[in-house]
Amino acid sequence: MKKIAILGSTGSIGTQTLEVVRENTDIEVLAVSARSNIRKLEEQVREFSPKLAAVWDENHACELKRAISDTNTKVVYGMDGLLELASISEADMIVTAVVGMIGILPTIEAVKAGKDIALANKETLVTAGHIIIPLARKHKVQILPVDSEHSAIFQCINGEDKKTIEKLLITASGGPFRGKKTEELKNVCVEDALRHPTWSMGNKITIDSATLVNKGLEVMEASWLFDVDIDQIQVVVQPSSTIHSMVQFQDGAVMAQLGTPDMKIPIQYAIYYPNRRYASGRRLDFTTLTQIDFEVPDTGTFRGLPLAFRAAKEGGSMPTVFNAANERAVAMFLGHRVGFLDIYNIIEGAMDHHQVLDNPTVDEILSAEAETYDWIESRWSI
Ligand SMILES: NC(=O)C1=CN([C@@H]2O[C@H](COP(=O)(O)OP(=O)(O)OC[C@H]3O[C@@H](n4cnc5c(N)ncnc54)[C@H](OP(=O)(O)O)[C@@H]3O)[C@@H](O)[C@H]2O)C=CC1
Ligand SMILES: CC(=O)[C@@H](O)[C@H](O)COP(=O)(O)O
Numbered sequence: 001m002k003k004i005a006i007l008g009s010t011g012s013i014g015t016q017t018l019e020v021v022r023e024n025t026d027i028e029v030l031a032v033s034a035r036s037n038i039r040k041l042e043e044q045v046r047e048f049s050p051k052l053a054a055v056w057d058e059n060h061a062c063e064l065k066r067a068i069s070d071t072n073t074k075v076v077y078g079m080d081g082l083l084e085l086a087s088i089s090e091a092d093m094i095v096t097a098v099v100g101m102i103g104i105l106p107t108i109e110a111v112k113a114g115k116d117i118a119l120a121n122k123e124t125l126v127t128a129g130h131i132i133i134p135l136a137r138k139h140k141v142q143i144l145p146v147d148s149e150h151s152a153i154f155q156c157i158n159g160e161d162k163k164t165i166e167k168l169l170i171t172a173s174g175g176p177f178r179g180k181k182t183e184e185l186k187n188v189c190v191e192d193a194l195r196h197p198t199w200s201m202g203n204k205i206t207i208d209s210a211t212l213v214n215k216g217l218e219v220m221e222a223s224w225l226f227d228v229d230i231d232q233i234q235v236v237v238q239p240s241s242t243i244h245s246m247v248q249f250q251d252g253a254v255m256a257q258l259g260t261p262d263m264k265i266p267i268q269y270a271i272y273y274p275n276r277r278y279a280s281g282r283r284l285d286f287t288t289l290t291q292i293d294f295e296v297p298d299t300g301t302f303r304g305l306p307l308a309f310r311a312a313k314e315g316g317s318m319p320t321v322f323n324a325a326n327e328r329a330v331a332m333f334l335g336h337r338v339g340f341l342d343i344y345n346i347i348e349g350a351m352d353h354h355q356v357l358d359n360p361t362v363d364e365i366l367s368a369e370a371e372t373y374d375w376i377e378s379r380w381s382i
């Protein structure tokens with residue numbers, strides 16, 4: 001029996017994780033959590049009977065307690081609640097499917113408690129990879145990638161000597177605005193930016209795909225997960241998201257992982273690694289798939305990618321500032337408070353303003369996040 005707890009069970013990754021659970025009879029869900037979607041959390045409690053349900057604030061906790069008072073599920077809230085979920089006894093694995101830096105402390109707690117991590121929450125590794133990766137080694141826990149590109153790379157290097165990796169080739173769909181120039185992006189609206197060409201995902205990551213910030217975050221995530229230099233990572237636009245990523249080895253051989261754009265594949269792979277299981281779902285059809293195209297990313301227009309490379313190279317606390325500024329800028333864009341191109345200006349402004357701190361502690365990471373939010377509020381309060 002696999003025993004899992006899910007941080008962010010009501011979101012895109014969380015609900016697809018539960019679909020994987022439904023297709024397999026040997027996974028037990030010990031805990032679920034959400035920020036505010038109490039209706040969905042109640043449904044999940046009734047279907048999966050977890051020991052624990054965590055929400056973010058006290059009012060939502062009261063609402064959930066009332067709704068599930070006839071069940072045996074304990075309700076907790078706040079960061080303490082997420083930490084209780086992360087270290088819940090009996091769980092073998094925590095699926096980190098929350099969005100944003102809120103995942104840092106629970107992920108660290110889970111690692112310290114010896115839980116394997118099925119990692120979707122890339123923001124945690126981008127900002128605190130230098131803490132989490134050595135900690136995972138110390139506690140002998142596995143960080144198993146869920147992000148589709150990283151799962152693809154993980155599958156490509158299975159059984160290979162890591163020292164023979166020459167280059168990681170991370171594929172990008174290019175997002176809904178691929179091919180457009182800056183002038184054409186000035187007035188794009190939220191609805192256009194949310195129309196991802198290949199994947200159905202939560203709003204924040206969907207906007208990140210449109211700006212190519214997602215790819216930048218994924219470059220940093222890959223660098224931590226696979227212990228490769230940033231300069232050994234290349235982004236390749238592959239518009240149909242058929243190739244999920246590739247690895248080039250020292251002898252020139254390139255391994256690629258292909259499949260339909262279905263996150264249940266990497267989620268299930270992470271849960272059962274190193275084994276593969278049957279999964280229902282559409283297969284690639286090579287009688288209709290007639291071509292696979294590649295493009296070079298347009299980094300002049302989609303500045304999220306070069307800004308991410310800059311953050312990664314400056315290192316220390318700069319990836320935190322890049323990420324925090326992006327989280328706030330995306331929230332402002334989704335709230336119609338700033339335009340699409342302002343996302344780049346906000347990130348760049350915050351990075352220019354920041355004095356890099358080497359090897360930041362968790363407290364310093366969280367301070368850098370708070371300072372970035374304050375700086376944005378003082379410059380961009382509209
Ligand atoms: N969606 C995808 O296909 C992919 C996602 N990822 C990564 O996975 C992560 C999750 O993405 P996605 O599923 O799209 O995001 P969603 O926005 O769909 O889901 C986020 C989840 O986190 C919960 N949550 C948010 N804030 C808090 C909080 N403060 N306390 C407790 N729970 C909270 C949400 O609850 P509520 O529903 O109540 O708001 C929800 O369950 C992100 O880091 C993303 O980059 C990576 C690859 C693919
Ligand atoms: C499904 C997944 O892993 C996403 O991170 C996806 O990669 C987003 O697509 P883009 O390639 O458009 O960023």
Ligand SMILES: [Mn+2]
Binds near residue numbers: 148149
């Ligand atoms: Mn991805």
